[in-house]
Amino acid sequence: MNRRDFLLWTAAAGATLGVARWVLPTSGAAATLAARPDGLSGPRPSHHDPNGGFRNPWPTADTREEGGFWRWQRERRQKELAPNPPPEALPAADPNIAYPRAGADELRITWVGHATFLIQVGGVNLLTDPHWSHRASPVQFAGPARFTPPGVAWDRLPTIDAVLLSHNHYDHLDDGTVRRLRRTLGDEVRWFTPLEYRGWFRSRGVQNVTELDWWQQTTLDGPAGPLRIVALPCQHWTSRTPWNRQEQLWASWAVIAPNGQSVYFGGDSGYFPGYPEIPERVGTFDALLLPIGAYEPRWFMRPVHMNPEEALRTYQDLGGTGTLLGMHWGTWRLTDEDPLEPPLRMRDVWDAVGLPPNQLQIPRHGETWIHT
Ligand code: ZN
Numbered sequence: 001m002n003r004r005d006f007l008l009w010t011a012a013a014g015a016t017l018g019v020a021r022w023v024l025p026t027s028g029a030a031a032t033l034a035a036r037p038d039g040l041s042g043p044r045p046s047h048h049d050p051n052g053g054f055r056n057p058w059p060t061a062d063t064r065e066e067g068g069f070w071r072w073q074r075e076r077r078q079k080e081l082a083p084n085p086p087p088e089a090l091p092a093a094d095p096n097i098a099y100p101r102a103g104a105d106e107l108r109i110t111w112v113g114h115a116t117f118l119i120q121v122g123g124v125n126l127l128t129d130p131h132w133s134h135r136a137s138p139v140q141f142a143g144p145a146r147f148t149p150p151g152v153a154w155d156r157l158p159t160i161d162a163v164l165l166s167h168n169h170y171d172h173l174d175d176g177t178v179r180r181l182r183r184t185l186g187d188e189v190r191w192f193t194p195l196e197y198r199g200w201f202r203s204r205g206v207q208n209v210t211e212l213d214w215w216q217q218t219t220l221d222g223p224a225g226p227l228r229i230v231a232l233p234c235q236h237w238t239s240r241t242p243w244n245r246q247e248q249l250w251a252s253w254a255v256i257a258p259n260g261q262s263v264y265f266g267g268d269s270g271y272f273p274g275y276p277e278i279p280e281r282v283g284t285f286d287a288l289l290l291p292i293g294a295y296e297p298r299w300f301m302r303p304v305h306m307n308p309e310e311a312l313r314t315y316q317d318l319g320g321t322g323t324l325l326g327m328h329w330g331t332w333r334l335t336d337e338d339p340l341e342p343p344l345r346m347r348d349v350w351d352a353v354g355l356p357p358n359q360l361q362i363p364r365h366g367e368t369w370i371h372t
């Protein structure tokens with residue numbers, strides 16, 4: 001690898017994983033928020049950094065180490081990492097999507113790969129963190145490449161009513177897919193994002209963007225009445241370039257249909273002590289889409305990525321009911337654990353506490369889970 005490639009790779013890998021904060025010195029005054037983005041007066045929420053941008057307000061986020069990215073790179077060169085899985089190690093399933101939409105009382109969730117799901121709830125079609133490109137990278141000639149194709153081919157997608165975005169890392173916010181959705185559906189598709197994404201979307205011709213702060217909610221019209229869409233906290237971080245750090249918020253999401261069916265999309269998150277507040281304020285969930293991969297080495301990844309043990313704890317903190325659907329594994333090589341380990345380890349920790357086996361679902365690419 002020559003120097004230019006190395007620098008590109010480093011930028012891509014760093015931004016993909018959200019580790020640039022550890023790589024680069026924090027310098028200069030970040031853009032100051034001109035006003036409370038929610039339009040309210042009163043004290044600034046604790047996740048709004050007084051110096052501009054956003055921050056995690058919990059002590060669990062505060063385990064940064066100067067030069068940690070370089071220590072990780074150094075150590076992983078000395079380790080023998082498990083190889084990337086061949087495509088046959090990740091067999092795909094045939095999706096069971098309802099066209100053009102599912103009934104208003106149905107709940108169907110299809111895993112496309114990584115953090116991309118098609119959620120059919122309340123009679124509408126939603127995508128989470130839509131990603132159909134080959135690489136999770138700022139460029140399509142370098143950076144992590146897919147182990148296996150998206151579980152739902154682009155031309156098998158039903159029409160999409162709305163998208164939930166968790167944050168701006170390259171494995172979650174994909175420029176190519178955003179442009180593709182705009183070309184196909186124009187401003188028919190409504191984007192729900194955390195704060196400070198409108199400009200990014202506008203520069204790509206996408207106008208139909210609703211930005212929400214943590215705990216803010218809005219509605220999405222459906223055939224049986226409006227669905228509630230709630231932006232919720234998570235413990236993560238944002239960066240797409242070395243000069244854009246913590247300027248855009250990260251979030252998890254709740255979707256609640258008129259019939260009460262509810263889905264939690266966990267986005268990308270480390271375990272943090274704020275989870276129990278979510279069911280207290282929003283209720284429990286029928287389906288919880290939680291990340292279970294990208295956790296090694298722990299000393300470096302723990303603040304930003306939960307492991308299966310922490311995913312179980314998150315599930316319990318979120319009320320301990322409903323079905324956990326595992327995600328954020330088996331698609332791109334981002335970290336050091338064996339890419340095939342997360343589902344096995346998740347099943348082990350789940351069974352060890354005696355929870356009903358079928359309330360843990362780790363879908364294959366393309367597999368559809370239907371709430372019964
Ligand atoms: Zn991320």
Ligand code: ZN
Nearest residue numbers: 169171172268
């Ligand atoms: Zn991620």
